[in-house]
Amino acid sequence: MRMRYPGRRLFLFSAAGLAAAGVLGFAASARYCDRRVLARLHLLDRLDVAVADIAGAAEIGRSYRARVGDGTLLSELGARPALLEALEYTCPETRRALVRRQFREDFRTGDILVENRWVVSRSECIIAALRPPAA
The missing domain is CATH 1.20.5 (Single alpha-helices involved in coiled-coils or other helix-helix interfaces)
Structure with missing residues (x-):
């Protein structure tokens, strides 16, 4: 056996x-923390993690939107690789890190603006301008 x-x-x-x-x-x-393909514009809400970091975001957004227009905003967003990558993530910490990386890159390359007496990166202006205007 x-x-x-x-x-x-x-x-x-x-x-x-x-x-x-x-x-x-x-x-x-x-x-x-999955990556999702950018398919719809409602994903722009995912950039809201950076609004708290932007001083005077409402005023900056209003003046920048008035100056460049809506079509230009979306094309400028498309030219920012870290912001587009942040839209793909659902994890807020990952999105915040990517957005801050784009802010640093803008300052490093000199892509800065003076909006409403604030010296800000162009990415900060784009994010603030993409926010819906306050009613």
């Missing part, structure tokens, strides 16, 4: 269970 060893079977089931737990954990974290 052949003897069976439960150790091998137990090891295989344990390994399969751990692998399944790892896959489920990865899927849960990916669901929280």
